[in-house]
Amino acid sequence: MLSNHLQNGMETAKLMWSRLPNNEDGDDDDDGVGFLKKNDGSSVESLDYEVIENYAYREEQAIKPEGTGLAAVLINISVENFAGWKYSLTFSIIQKSYVAGFIVYVLINLALVFSSVYIITQFAPAAAGSGIPEIKGYLNGIDTHGILFFRTLIGKIFGSIGSVGGGLALGKEGPLVHIGACIASLLGQGGSRKYHLSSRWLQVFKSDRDRRDLVTCGCAAGVAAAFRAPVGGVLFALEEVTSWWRSQLMWRVFFTSAIVAVVVRTAMGWCKNGNCGHFGSGGFIIWDISGLEYELSLNPVYGSSFFIVCWPSNQSSFSGQEDYSFRELFPMAVIGVIGGLLGALFNQLTLFITRWRRNYLHRKGNRVKIIEVCLISVITSVISFGLPLFRNCSPCPESDASSGIECPNAPGVYGNYVNFYCGRDKEYNDLATIFFNTQDDAIRNLFSAKTIHEFSAKSLLTFLVMFYTLAVVTFGTAVPAGQFVPGIMIGSTYGRLVGMFVVNFYQKLNIEEGTYALLGAASFLGGSMRMTVSLCVIMVEITNNLKLLPLIMLVLLISKAVGDAFNEGLYEEQARLRGIPLLESRPKYQMRKMTAKEACGTQKVIYFPRTIKVADIVSILRSNSHNGFPVIDHSRSGETLVIGLVLRIHLLVLLQSKADFQHSPLPSDLRGRSLPIRHSLSEFVKPASSKGISIEDIHLSSDDLEMYIDLAPFVNPSPYVVPEDMSLTKVYNLFRQLGLRHVLVVPRASRVIGMITRKDLLMEDNEDSATVELQPTSVRARYRDRRVPTRNPDPQHPLLDGLVV
């Protein structure tokens, strides 16, 4: 069928294409290593390449997770130290004067926040916000400019320290996911070239697929570091951020998360000995609401009294968590509904505010952004300091020596019952306990068991309203900002409110308000972010209590359902707002009524002939912005044949290097010359941290323009094709499942050369199978005993082939 010279050209094409790193069939396993079919039949190069790849992966895995883990530790140590120092200083000053303390408090916060917003606006604008929508977009195929730069990483780390330490209503968990992705991507391309931090032997991740895998691992590492939740990290990567999941990825992601968790744990163990200043047991959110806070046993101040909680007399706090009655399911469902409503409202409000900011406020320049954030910082400080002042102190509860709970405590250190602006000694300020505190400690206090009636409904309600408003206003400012911790704060506040109501109403002793607070936190996150499995596992891992799993699931189910009735999840809304159009996993409904041809529209396809004048390439590339062009050739019988697809980026590299220019318009293989490979693979790699080359950057002399290029070696010889009248839903599935970038729409075939079925793809000698009755799922078996010509030289292929590194 194919004429000889075409066949030759295509062989060359396959050989060369297999070596191009930026080929466009995203998840296609063969393309990184390639469809190598040299004429002499050797495949050594391909093997080598794979070996290098595996080797590199191993190396990388040993390094990157530690990077993420250490970044997480660095941020936590810094935040805890800044915050701890801030609170101790403020607290020591307010012993003398509340006014001076107030001023110091506001100024410290302002300084920290200003440092953050200054770094972001001047140095790393892409580091603002949580970064999760952008990473999600990246893994879906949309590269927002700058999100994986080295400067973004630095900006994110130091910006997070400033914004979280400065007491704004935001968290450090989203940024940690972004940081993990940045570290992974930078290590993947061998460090940042611009800042001379590159290392040659790391530069082995050439293809988009490898980089995408790395970024996925990085996201999981970020979650694992933020919450010390390795399994939650894996599921977060799987459920929320990735668009294409390969089974080989599972173990890699899991391995990365585990290493991160170990690194974080090791660092924390080291810090427990007092090496890290204020950073001790706090900082990393692990709330143990079972009352058994043995995590804290080495804390020199509070440790000694903690284990007493698990005396037999206190057993109710153990089984109290588990032993819920069916009556309690109703208030829990109510929590779910509240979470769905407040979460959806949060998404909607932040969407409006962010849109307004983008369209009006932030257009006025960086100065406005800085002023805005500083203003918010001052407001936050005033509210968190001022509101507790207006709150009357409550007397400490009957002290139970065995409960290990002290009253009162100083603010800013671990513990409930914060004494703030109280007249007498044995009093505490319940609003200050949650408001005038680091967020992690506030959450720990909200989650705490055995502290029934610690908070008054009025305080909780005040806090809920104020903090919700602050969180909405803070979202979208030019600082790194995560939504996990604010969400948990909001959720646990109303959860505890419901819990208080339940305690009063049901008059049952073993109901813990802390459990309700936890469920509230889950419900708000579910209502806002709409994650399910991963959120559930993260909540379980951070509370270290597997028994609450069914309750958390129930609440999440309800809140997600309620939230979905109003709008999309936070990340999807924000991604759309930022112009990151995510390709969803399911085709849209109206695609059912369309064909592939209709989707292409009326736009004319621009063909390239196999051998083309350089001037023509330049003019075509200038005249449109297509990314791929079909290449056609004529067989000897004069028939036109599509020999493949050439990508714009590859054409640009060819034009820039000029190495393949030739004087003759004849294909090189027709001129009797074997095609020399003049390009190294790395030339075709688009670095992650640059914008790539554009046609305007390339300057060609008029002599160059008169020359020709034989495109055959550079085309993708077999892009995926669909017949013109295929349902667009099917096209969508093909596109989405394989992670493609281009699908060619071709006319309906006039004949069928063959059919490939399951049997044709099973290349093994199944000697035993002949004895068994074998039946494909829906149709009767075919006892065809035809063997594929090539026998399997290596039958040892485990199902998860690439898992072991």
Added chain:
Amino acid sequence: MLSNHLQNGMETAKLMWSRLPNNEDGDDDDDGVGFLKKNDGSSVESLDYEVIENYAYREEQAIKPEGTGLAAVLINISVENFAGWKYSLTFSIIQKSYVAGFIVYVLINLALVFSSVYIITQFAPAAAGSGIPEIKGYLNGIDTHGILFFRTLIGKIFGSIGSVGGGLALGKEGPLVHIGACIASLLGQGGSRKYHLSSRWLQVFKSDRDRRDLVTCGCAAGVAAAFRAPVGGVLFALEEVTSWWRSQLMWRVFFTSAIVAVVVRTAMGWCKNGNCGHFGSGGFIIWDISGLEYELSLNPVYGSSFFIVCWPSNQSSFSGQEDYSFRELFPMAVIGVIGGLLGALFNQLTLFITRWRRNYLHRKGNRVKIIEVCLISVITSVISFGLPLFRNCSPCPESDASSGIECPNAPGVYGNYVNFYCGRDKEYNDLATIFFNTQDDAIRNLFSAKTIHEFSAKSLLTFLVMFYTLAVVTFGTAVPAGQFVPGIMIGSTYGRLVGMFVVNFYQKLNIEEGTYALLGAASFLGGSMRMTVSLCVIMVEITNNLKLLPLIMLVLLISKAVGDAFNEGLYEEQARLRGIPLLESRPKYQMRKMTAKEACGTQKVIYFPRTIKVADIVSILRSNSHNGFPVIDHSRSGETLVIGLVLRIHLLVLLQSKADFQHSPLPSDLRGRSLPIRHSLSEFVKPASSKGISIEDIHLSSDDLEMYIDLAPFVNPSPYVVPEDMSLTKVYNLFRQLGLRHVLVVPRASRVIGMITRKDLLMEDNEDSATVELQPTSVRARYRDRRVPTRNPDPQHPLLDGLVV
């Protein structure tokens, strides 16, 4: 391009094809509901269908998990009662005579095992073994006859009770996975028709995809029920059994698992009050090796003394698990290596034995199978009773009133330090503690903390060798048999051996042998089954100790790597042995050097014309065993066009019903008649529990044979096509990722009608995106503002569209 009458024919084809339930594009979302493009533009039917589907899913989810959960509870209650009763009886008899006790013990075991093997051989042969390889094959596309029948379900349940209760060296966890899948599938098709247990309103899961999803949920439910590990169940389904994963499945699977966990928990709570005889806290394997066995707090016998374990003086057992030194990592790595070696050896030995059984022993009929199992039962009884007799008893350790550990205990009840054939009162038999006991209790004893030096190395070694041999021999007999529990037994034995060595060698107090036993269990399972993430999570969930996660991962990593050096995982080996050729997720290496055309081989493609004589269909179907046939038609210009693919099963239904036979050889739409739809959808459904129809079953009169059928309404109008010279790796990915059954190989296209890119598939008005710099991952952005003609009437599509039920 297409002539008018062809176009018409294809419209009809699309309409009808969309209604065929057994269409062959497995995971294709549009096909169940269809590419509905009626000429009048209405799509009411399609909507209705979807509504029904959603409704049905909701109903089913409320019922099936409970089924699986209840089955699990039933099995556990039965097993625990039989075993408990057996051991109490034996124990009461041996107070008088060891010989009589021995005889009773052997006979009870024999009776239980005989009942099991009798049920299996006579009633449900497909219920033998673990069932996981078969389920895995089913989800990969291979339907082993009978695995999802109702009788298999019943056989599996009662067979498991007999074989596990009878003390064989096998577990009930694998069978529970199979049971979950059976229940799911049966509920999916609306109960078993044969046994009049069907219910009409359940029969809504028509397509293969729905049934596959259900079976996946069932597997997860099985694991969740077996281990009370809902997250482990989800990951098991994801990592081990499914071949195609849809994001919508995630939440459904998770939901199912959680419901099962709740059902099991509820049932256990009810049983704790003594309603279930011997079944109390045992049975479900939850081993809490932290020393904090508060799960057992309500156990009337042992409960009272348990909470004392968490007195401050015993804190070392808490942090002792977590506070491992780096020196300990070496023995842990050794455990991983041992696990890999023993696991691979186990796979190899069972493979040999199973092959021998299949080829020689089991060919001789059911009688041989029964005798074989009974023989094994007697041997097992003799060894487990006899060996401890030869073992000298050890004196009880210094009794620590606060440790809550009693010595000695009676065998067969929960507790360490079993007194068996000991002369004095204060003695125990360490071999009987693990051997002469139910497996769950034995594992609990092996895992137990605070019992250093309970077991002697000699006993453990004896047990390891004997039990390993028994497990190998028992595997593959005609009883339901899981490998989890035997694997855990074997692994924890050598793990504890290593632990003993470490305790002696390092002389460190806070090393727990129980922790090493746990790691050993993980390593053996990893070395045998080669699961990673799911196994890790299951181990964590059953031990309820998140802190061991990094250690378990380390051990699993090593053991899987070591095992992979020798052979494939247990399930893959067994699947291949049983003739279930699994399509792996990665293409084989040699596919890189092949094209699609080469894979098709030289076999001639058999075309069907659009209108074909019935006699021709019959002769073609008789002459070969193909499952799909391309259908061609001629346009008015005489050009041949492939109009689609017709499936053998649909042809058989057409031949059987005869409703579409016509006298004229002209296509029906040419004769001016609109095509009436004479078939209901359900006719095309292949029931899961029958073999389907065969061409030999269809009897046609000679008049019938002379008639014609217009195939156009019944073809799949747009099967996926690949060009002839596409790399087989790419074809494999297409096939595997989309879960296809047929791919048509067509000639290289002569022209391109259009290109579909990301932008063409994003059907939404992104008003905000214009303001942002947008850049696809590897190439520069195209600011094409062309809109797809159809506007989106409903922009509220969350990313995980179908999650909320």
